[in-house]
Amino acid sequence: EPEVTQTPSHQVTQMGQEVILRCVPISNHLYFYWYRQILGQKVEFLVSFYNNEISEKSEIFDDQFSVERPDGSNFTLKIRSTKLEDSAMYFCASRSGTGLGTEAFFGQGTRLTVV
Amino acid sequence: AQKVTQAQTEISVVEKEDVTLDCVYETRDTTYYLFWYKQPPSGELVFLIRRNSFDEQNEISGRYSWNFQKSTSSFNFTITASQVVDSAVYFCALSDPNFGNEKLTFGTGTRLTIIP
Numbered sequence: 267e268p269e270v271t272q273t274p275s276h277q278v279t280q281m282g283q284e285v286i287l288r289c290v291p292i293s294n295h296l297y298f299y300w301y302r303q304i305l306g307q308k309v310e311f312l313v314s315f316y317n318n319e320i321s322e323k324s325e326i327f328d329d330q331f332s333v334e335r336p337d338g339s340n341f342t343l344k345i346r347s348t349k350l351e352d353s354a355m356y357f358c359a360s361r362s363g364t365g366l367g368t369e370a371f372f373g374q375g376t377r378l379t380v381v
Numbered sequence: 382a383q384k385v386t387q388a389q390t391e392i393s394v395v396e397k398e399d400v401t402l403d404c405v406y407e408t409r410d411t412t413y414y415l416f417w418y419k420q421p422p423s424g425e426l427v428f429l430i431r432r433n434s435f436d437e438q439n440e441i442s443g444r445y446s447w448n449f450q451k452s453t454s455s456f457n458f459t460i461t462a463s464q465v466v467d468s469a470v471y472f473c474a475l476s477d478p479n480f481g482n483e484k485l486t487f488g489t490g491t492r493l494t495i496i497p
Contacts, residue, residue: 299484309426309472309487322484357426366478367414367433370485372426 272373289358387488404473
């Protein structure tokens with residue numbers, strides 16, 4: 267069964283460093299997302315990506331964040347200068363978009379720890 | 382703005398008991414979709430069910446059942462004869478299809494613990 271794959275599963279980085287989280291969405295899907303879950307809290311939307319551009323972003327997704335689909339298969343989230351409060355589980359998701367209300371499939375997440 | 386409320390933060394039941402997880406949502410849209418996701422201790426988010434706003438039929442899938450009531454803006458989830466493997470955090474979510482990208486608005490989740 268197709269699945270969304272995220273790497274790495276856990277990333278530890280020093281405050282101020284750049285980090286890139288990687289995702290391989292399901293191959294025929296059209297919509298891509300990043301969500302964030304701070305430990306013990308709810309899952310929050312960060313950004314959606316469609317047709318090679320950002321379609322919507324949340325207030326959390328400030329200038330320190332960027333997304334890219336560099337080669338038609340990978341979908342990356344970059345945080346330029348990490349802060350302690352960026353520590354969270356980051357989920358990539360993709361959706362086929364072939365009809366309304368199609369479910370999003372999530373990757374297993376990348377746990378980012380900023381020290 | 383859309384909002385999802387899961388008032389039950391944590392629930393513990395003894396194995397084989399039935400348990401219902403509550404979900405109340407707010408939206409101004411007439412067309413919307415509701416979802417339940419399961420997050421087991423391993424951390425991933427697993428899709429369980431999708432329901433659109435025009436379909437109020439209850440759904441049963443094995444030990445799982447869902448009750449959608451538009452009049453009370455609720456989409457509750459019942460597990461019958463609970464098992465230890467059901468222990469997880471369960472999230473209710475709402476999407477708005479009117480803007481194409483259909484981002485999900487999640488509730489705060491209910492941590493369900495099944496006691497053997």
